[in-house]
Amino acid sequence: xxxxxxxxxxxxxxxxxxxxxxxxxxxxxxxxxxxxxxxxxxxxxxxxxxxxxxxxxxxxxxxxxxxxxxxxxxxxxxxxxxxxxxxxxxxxxxxxxxxxxxxxxxxxxxxxxxxxxxxxxxxxxxxxxxxxxxxxxxxxxxxxxxxxxxxxxxxxxxxxxxxxxxxxxxxxxxxxxxxxxxxxxxxxxxxxxxxxxxxxxxxxxxxxxxxxxxxxxxxxxxxxxxxxxxxxxxxxxxxxxxxxxxxxxxxxxxxxxxxxxxxxxxxxxxxxxxxxxxxxxxxxxxxxxxxxxxxxxxxxxxxxxxxxxxxxxxxxxxxxxxxxxxxxxxxxxxxxxxxxxxxxxxxxxxxxxxxxxxxxxxxxxxxxxxxxxxxxxxxxxxxxxxxxxxxxxxxxxxxxxxxxxxxxxxxxxxxxxxxxxxxxxxxxxxxx
Ligand SMILES: *Cc1c(COP(=O)(O)O)cnc(C)c1O
Numbered sequence: 293x294x295x296x297x298x299x300x301x302x303x304x305x306x307x308x309x310x311x312x313x314x315x316x317x318x319x320x321x322x323x324x325x326x327x328x329x330x331x332x333x334x335x336x337x338x339x340x341x342x343x344x345x346x347x348x349x350x351x352x353x354x355x356x357x358x359x360x361x362x363x364x365x366x367x368x369x370x371x372x373x374x375x376x377x378x379x380x381x382x383x384x385x386x387x388x389x390x391x392x393x394x395x396x397x398x399x400x401x402x403x404x405x406x407x408x409x410x411x412x413x414x415x416x417x418x419x420x421x422x423x424x425x426x427x428x429x430x431x432x433x434x435x436x437x438x439x440x441x442x443x444x445x446x447x448x449x450x451x452x453x454x455x456x457x458x459x460x461x462x463x464x465x466x467x468x469x470x471x472x473x474x475x476x477x478x479x480x481x482x483x484x485x486x487x488x489x490x491x492x493x494x495x496x497x498x499x500x501x502x503x504x505x506x507x508x509x510x511x512x513x514x515x516x517x518x519x520x521x522x523x524x525x526x527x528x529x530x531x532x533x534x535x536x537x538x539x540x541x542x543x544x545x546x547x548x549x550x551x552x553x554x555x556x557x558x559x560x561x562x563x564x565x566x567x568x569x570x571x572x573x574x575x576x577x578x579x580x581x582x583x584x585x586x587x588x589x590x591x592x593x594x595x596x597x598x599x600x601x602x603x604x605x606x607x608x609x610x611x612x613x614x615x616x617x618x619x620x621x622x623x624x625x626x627x628x629x630x631x632x633x634x635x636x637x638x639x640x641x642x643x644x645x646x647x648x649x650x651x652x653x654x655x656x657x658x659x660x661x662x663x664x665x666x667x668x669x670x671x672x673x674x675x676x677x678x679x680x681x682x683x684x685x686x687x688x689x690x691x692x693x694x695x696x697x698x699x700x701x702x703x704x705x706x707x708x709x710x711x712x713x714x715x716x717x718x719x720x721x722x723x724x
Contacts, residue, residue, distance in 0.1 A: 304548045304629050305589040305674050306341035316633045316672055318592060321698045323633050327594045327670045331709065333613035333693040334594045335681055337367075340700070341590035342375050342677075345557070349582060352561025356578055361405050363543045363583030364390055366678040371697045371706025372587060373397045382425065384543070384581040388415040391422060401425070405540070405579070407454070407504070409434075409475055416441045416449075426450045428502050428540070430477055432486050439495030451490060452500035452540060455483045457521035461506030461514045461544065469506050477503065480521060487529045498534055500579070501526060504542025507584060510554040512563050515541070519564055523571050540579035547588040549675045550627045557585060584678040591677025593618055593693070594633065597669045598649070600642070607644035609663055611671060614648025615655040616687045618673060618680050622654040630658045633670040640664065646671075650688050681707075686715050 303309055308319050316323045318338050326336055349360055361382035364373060368390060373383070374397045382403025383394050394404055404424040406415075409431065416438055419427065429435050429451050442449040456477035461469075469476045478486050490498050505518050519541065526536050541564070546554035555563075568574045595613035620626035630646050641664030646657045657673060665671060684692045691710035696703055 303631065303674060304550060304552075305592075306338060306344070308338040308341040308590070309592060309672075309674070311635070314634060316631065319698045320701045321703055323592065323594055323672060324670060326696060326703065327596070327633060330694055330696065330705070332594050332596045332670065333617050335591055335676060335693055335695040335707075336594060337372060337587070337591040337677055337695070337697050337706075339375055339590075339697055342372070342587055343379060345586045345590065346376070346379055346381065348557035349561070349580065349586075352558035352565075353578065353580075356565070357575070358578040358580070359403060359538075361403060361540075361579060361581050362586055363407075363581045364393065365682055366583030367587045367591070367680075368393055368682050369695055369706055370397055371695065371704060373399065375697070376586070382579075384428075384583070385424075388412075388418045391415075391419055391424070395422065405452070405502075405581070407502075407581070411438075413437065413441050417445065420445055420447050420449060426452050426499055426538075426540075428452050428454050429490075430454045432478065432482075432489060435486070435490050435493060435496065439493035442495035447495070448497050449495060450499045451496050452498075452502045452538070453478060453483065453486060453490060454502050454504065455480060455522060455525055457503050457505060457518040459505050459514050459518045459521065461509045462511060463506045463508045463546070469504055480525065483525050484528050484532060487534050488532060491534045498536070500538035500540055500577075501529070501536050502540035502542060502579070504581060505544060507544050508546040508552075509544045510546040510552050512555050512560055515544075515560065515564060516567055519567055520571075523568075523573055526573065526576075536576070538577035538579055539573065540581065543581040543583050543585070545582055545585040547585055547675060547678075549588075550629065554585075557582070586678075588678035589675050591675075591680070593673040593676040593680060595671055595673060597665045597667050597671060599667055600644070600665075602642070607642050609642075609644040609646045609661075609665065611646060611648060611657065613657065613673065613693070614650040614688075614690065615652065615657075616650060616685045616690050617648070617693050618657055618676060619683045619685070620679055621657055622652075623683075628658060628676060629674040630661055630663065630671050631674065632663065632665050633672055636664050636666070636669070639666065650690070686710075689715060691715060
């Protein structure tokens with residue numbers, strides 16, 4: 293589908309993004325005005341879109357003992373975290389740095405869970421001192437170290453063990469995490485023994501079980517399969533005398549980037565809860581860790597067209613956003629729709645690769661797109677709320693983009709554009 297077809301067929305993403313009076317808007321804000329006022333590249337997020345994505349989960353889990361922990365690696369900007377903290381979310385963190393971000397926005401530490409295969413002792417100490425809700429442990433060796441660190445601090449660490457259900461989420465290999473051969477979690481066959489080991493360690497208290505099978509999942513079936521596998525383990529672990537207080541089903545629900553049709557969060561949870569009830573576990577405390585599905589379609593990245601470069605084999609549209617701002621195409625061959633902020637009438641347009649200024653052939657944002665734009669025009673890269681700014685780098689000494697949060701009529705600058713001086717601040721020249 294070309295981007296022009298996408299334009300007439302409706303844009304992928306949240307309903308808060310739409311053309312009005314010939315200009316792309318996010319909520320009440322004209323993206324043309326924001327691009328002119330704040331410069332480009334510029335990320336703009338809709339608070340209403342985030343809250344309505346969250347509401348779909350809240351609706352799906354209504355009436356249950358459930359906790360939603362936003363997987364903040366998807367977008368860890370403070371202004372975004374604030375939205376979720378104020379809405380009562382917990383957070384799924386993967387580093388001590390992310391813990392400090394939750395503290396900075398005043399998030400509830402009891403609702404923080406700490407995931408990741410490589411937690412350091414220092415990070416464990418930091419999280420124990422902050423009194424987080426649960427450690428999602430990913431290996432037997434990590435259990436031993438966590439118990440030791442907790443005992444040395446005179447504390448007991450609440451733990452859940454991430455089990456690997458060996459379910460194929462049918463997504464990109466780099467974002468599928470629940471298959472044998474992934475580095476994540478412990479094998480299904482070993483889980484019971486590892487739970488018994490955990491229960492024997494003096495510095496730990498077993499509280500739950502968790503899994504996370506991948507990202508950008510657009511099917512309900514892998515979730516149901518994973519749930520069955522996890523519930524089989526809950527049965528055998530509890531039969532061995534180890535009570536499981538909560539079950540954490542991870543994140544991973546996909547969004548519509550192009551012609552993706554993931555289930556809505558409430559529909560997905562209706563199906564999952566039916567299975568959970570049928571198997572007699574509907575009264576357990578439930579936790580989920582959505583990331584992308586809460587923020588991905590709530591954000592856009594605005595860029596300016598710098599040059600059009602027609603070629604014998606390919607045409608290029610060179611914009612001022614690049615792989616350092618939008619790393620997903622280079623990393624996962626991912627698709628982002630790219631549309632003009634103010635569509636032009638009467639310009640023929642051309643099929644082109646949309647690329648950035650970075651000195652790498654991998655620096656492309658979109659391939660074979662039909663665009664009718666001229667230098668100086670602004671384009672919007674859609675579905676840019678998740679895994680863009682949080683993965684942004686300074687490659688080519690490019691400062692990271694500015695970020696805005698739109699809330700109805702209000703526009704809040706939540707991150708200033710990074711300068712070269714900001715980037716050099718922690719560097720030192722060798723003294724002569
Ligand atoms: C990344 C991650 C998530 C969130 O995944 P999304 O696809 O963004 O929903 C949840 N849990 C864990 C353990 C993760 O690593």
